[in-house]
Amino acid sequence: MVHGLFEESARYYPSRVLALDVLMYWIAFSRAAGIGPSRFQKLLDFFHEDVAAAWHASTADLAAAGLEQKIIERFLKQRATIVPQQELERLQNLRIQVITWKDPTYPPLLRKIEYAPAVLYLCGTLTDSDSHYALAIVGTRKMSHYGRQVTERFSSELAQGKITIVSGLALGVDTVAHSSALDAGGRTLAVLASGLDCIYPPGNYQLAKRIVESGQGALITAFPLGVKPEAGNFPARNHIISGLSLGVIVTEAPKKSGALLTAGSALNQGREVFAVPGGIFSPGGAGVNQLIQEGAHPVMRAQEVLEQLNFHMIPQQVEAKAILPANEAERTLLSHLSHEPRHIDEIIQASMMSAPEVSALLTMMELKGMVRHVGGMQYTLAF
Numbered sequence: 001m002v003h004g005l006f007e008e009s010a011r012y013y014p015s016r017v018l019a020l021d022v023l024m025y026w027i028a029f030s031r032a033a034g035i036g037p038s039r040f041q042k043l044l045d046f047f048h049e050d051v052a053a054a055w056h057a058s059t060a061d062l063a064a065a066g067l068e069q070k071i072i073e074r075f076l077k078q079r080a081t082i083v084p085q086q087e088l089e090r091l092q093n094l095r096i097q098v099i100t101w102k103d104p105t106y107p108p109l110l111r112k113i114e115y116a117p118a119v120l121y122l123c124g125t126l127t128d129s130d131s132h133y134a135l136a137i138v139g140t141r142k143m144s145h146y147g148r149q150v151t152e153r154f155s156s157e158l159a160q161g162k163i164t165i166v167s168g169l170a171l172g173v174d175t176v177a178h179s180s181a182l183d184a185g186g187r188t189l190a191v192l193a194s195g196l197d198c199i200y201p202p203g204n205y206q207l208a209k210r211i212v213e214s215g216q217g218a219l220i221t222a223f224p225l226g227v228k229p230e231a232g233n234f235p236a237r238n239h240i241i242s243g244l245s246l247g248v249i250v251t252e253a254p255k256k257s258g259a260l261l262t263a264g265s266a267l268n269q270g271r272e273v274f275a276v277p278g279g280i281f282s283p284g285g286a287g288v289n290q291l292i293q294e295g296a297h298p299v300m301r302a303q304e305v306l307e308q309l310n311f312h313m314i315p316q317q318v319e320a321k322a323i324l325p326a327n328e329a330e331r332t333l334l335s336h337l338s339h340e341p342r343h344i345d346e347i348i349q350a351s352m353m354s355a356p357e358v359s360a361l362l363t364m365m366e367l368k369g370m371v372r373h374v375g376g377m378q379y380t381l382a383f
Helices: 002-007 020-031 037-046 051-055 059-064 069-079 084-093 128-132 145-160 173-183 202-214 231-243 258-268 283-293 302-308 314-323 328-335 344-351 355-367
Strands: 097-100 119-124 134-139 164-167 188-191 217-221 247-252 272-275 371-375 378-381
Touching: 020 051, 020 084, 020 097, 020 119, 037 051, 037 059, 059 069, 119 202, 128 134, 134 145, 134 173, 134 231, 134 258, 145 164, 145 173, 145 247, 145 302, 164 173, 173 188, 173 202, 173 217, 173 247, 188 202, 188 231, 202 217, 217 231, 231 258, 247 258, 247 283, 247 302, 258 272, 258 283, 272 283, 272 302, 328 344, 328 355, 344 355, 344 378, 355 371
Parallel strands: 134 164, 134 247, 164 188, 188 217, 247 272
Antiparallel strands: 097 119, 119 217, 371 378
């Protein structure tokens, strides 16, 4: 049954950038418990990005790379049981896509956060729009009728506005967020706390299948095949949900809820947190009301979220990107911009283009959501 799900994965490719004999070592390292993003980066630095050499390294070299003795011992035991070529072949047989730090398709919002996973596993389709215009909707598994109504409205309206809805495929709010986005003809990303061959909860298998078969989204995880949805995996899953998103909307949550942990991750990542006010006597309102007291943006309409994030032109930007892909001139201008405002005269001088050309390009790039005009003829990157 699981194999059939992955056969529907569109536009299959193992990796856009890495050769298979290199990719298989990235995959193998992702299976090695204890080798997280920070330690993996140390290995890349020490071995000059020769991942095969890092995988086969001696104890002395691993220590010289900065790995602790306990981690080295643990890694060596795991290495004896992991066959990189077999790991790659299993993924190829299931048509599971692999996205690494090296891939241009790696979501840029996620790449910016601390401890971004070195490897992502994906089934379905991931678009450029998903990577730039995504919001998470999370909340309680024990959803009330009010929580369902709120989640349906926010997810539907945002999806209709070309915002990709990110959630965790859990029961309750997550399920409604994904389903409502699909029903509205929008896109959704479901982040798992397990390998892609362990859809959890099992009751949401059909929803997972719908996300893939519809071409309206993807299943994403940082966990390799065979990993079960253990309790310790969910914080990492929440970290990715918020990392993929420009903001997190909590529609209903009690005080002790995983949704609040996702909101906490969002704050740590510098992302916006929104909360829909709940009744003061409702258990499901206690968590969201607490978030508001602690500084989350109280919202009662999806439009308020879009206004807060300056997302009022997303449909036009998505359409423009689809029609007019980036060219060499745009890439040149992007190389001279940052998140600090820069006057158009400086951009003209640095790019060595004519003033009319730069002015026209900046106008189009603003429409495409690539740059932002911040007043006074000054521009910044918009992502």
